[in-house]
Amino acid sequence: MADLRIKEIAQLIAPLRVTPGASVRLAHDFDPGYRAGFVRKRDGEALLHRGVELLSEYQARLAAQQCHGLLVVLQALDAGGKDGTIKHVMSGVNPQGVTVHSFKVPSAAELGHDYLWRYACNLPGRGEIGIFNRSHYEEVLVVRVHPENLDRQRLPAGARDGGIWRRRFHEINDWERYLTDNGFRVVKMLLNISKDEQLRRFMKRLDRPDKNWKFSAADIKERQYWDDYQSAFSQMLSHTSTSWAPWYVIPADHKWFARICASAVIVAALSELDPQFPKLSKAARQELAVARKALEGEGDH
Ligand code: ATP
Ligand code: MG
Numbered sequence: 001m002a003d004l005r006i007k008e009i010a011q012l013i014a015p016l017r018v019t020p021g022a023s024v025r026l027a028h029d030f031d032p033g034y035r036a037g038f039v040r041k042r043d044g045e046a047l048l049h050r051g052v053e054l055l056s057e058y059q060a061r062l063a064a065q066q067c068h069g070l071l072v073v074l075q076a077l078d079a080g081g082k083d084g085t086i087k088h089v090m091s092g093v094n095p096q097g098v099t100v101h102s103f104k105v106p107s108a109a110e111l112g113h114d115y116l117w118r119y120a121c122n123l124p125g126r127g128e129i130g131i132f133n134r135s136h137y138e139e140v141l142v143v144r145v146h147p148e149n150l151d152r153q154r155l156p157a158g159a160r161d162g163g164i165w166r167r168r169f170h171e172i173n174d175w176e177r178y179l180t181d182n183g184f185r186v187v188k189m190l191l192n193i194s195k196d197e198q199l200r201r202f203m204k205r206l207d208r209p210d211k212n213w214k215f216s217a218a219d220i221k222e223r224q225y226w227d228d229y230q231s232a233f234s235q236m237l238s239h240t241s242t243s244w245a246p247w248y249v250i251p252a253d254h255k256w257f258a259r260i261c262a263s264a265v266i267v268a269a270l271s272e273l274d275p276q277f278p279k280l281s282k283a284a285r286q287e288l289a290v291a292r293k294a295l296e297g298e299g300d301h
Pocket of ligand 1: 102106133134149216
């Protein structure tokens with residue numbers, strides 16, 4: 001039964017995976033409105049429910065085994081749905097085994113270190129799922145679109161010379177390879193919304209009092225850089241989708257479908273890790289038998 005579900009999940013996410021080495025043009029290659037044949041939210045509910053259920057099962061084993069960790073990287077433009085995705089996808093998991101870290105404009109202390117430092121400081125431990133709400137990929141996205149961010153990083157002259165983005169892509173790939181080799185699986189998702197859908201979501205934030213708090217004038221300003229971001233995303237996907245940490249482009253115009261896909265991608269990664277409850281040694285089992293006898297003996301007094 002579980003195998004059947006995993007197969008179904010693998011089929012669903014296959015078209016979302018960025019083939020390592022492929023040259024990606026985001027707007028051309030990935031449709032933000034894609035729904036894999038599902039028409040309405042209701043059609044996908046059972047699948048999301050199954051995804052959440054499986055995630056909970058795998059997380060329990062991951063935590064018990066204390067060997068692997070899982071890093072989930074979420075990138076999106078403003079109003080792309082990162083927060084809602086985290087809330088829904090992780091709804092069934094034990095909060096003790098999950099950390100979420102949101103990366104904002106770097107602090108002075110963070111800028112006093114190399115650019116990957118703050119991300120390394122917030123990685124999940126063995127047995128944990130860590131979610132990066134924005135991530136080290138901001139270093140080749142917002143920093144690239146707004147080069148004044150790079151000025152603030154106070155790099156030595158040589159480190160800024162031509163080819164900095166290519167170099168960063170290599171460094172990030174190497175870092176993720178290192179994490180993977182040491183037991184930390186990296187799962188990367190770009191929530192891909194269309195420009196029209198972003199506009200609709202911004203308008204909703206203006207129209208609805210319960211959404212007003214989400215409105216930010218800075219987001220409207222950032223929207224003017226839409227094309228620059230699309231190009232930075234395309235470059236990022238082309239250069240950092242690797243066999244050990246491939247990118248998945250999640251169609252995000254339909255929130256409910258994005259959630260199904262995100263949960264499917266995480267479940268697929270966990271199913272590959274296939275964490276197991278630890279098996280007890282003979283000596284440990286004998287210890288359990290002794291403990292059982294002692295507890296059962298309590299009733300005799
Ligand atoms: P939400 O708006 O849903 O609360 P958010 O992730 O957009 O979530 P904000 O506080 O609105 O959070 O924005 C964080 C800002 O920090 C973003 O504009 C992002 O581009 C910026 N940021 C993140 N990492 C870096 C970085 N390394 N250098 C410069 N800016 C960064
Ligand atoms: Mg924001």
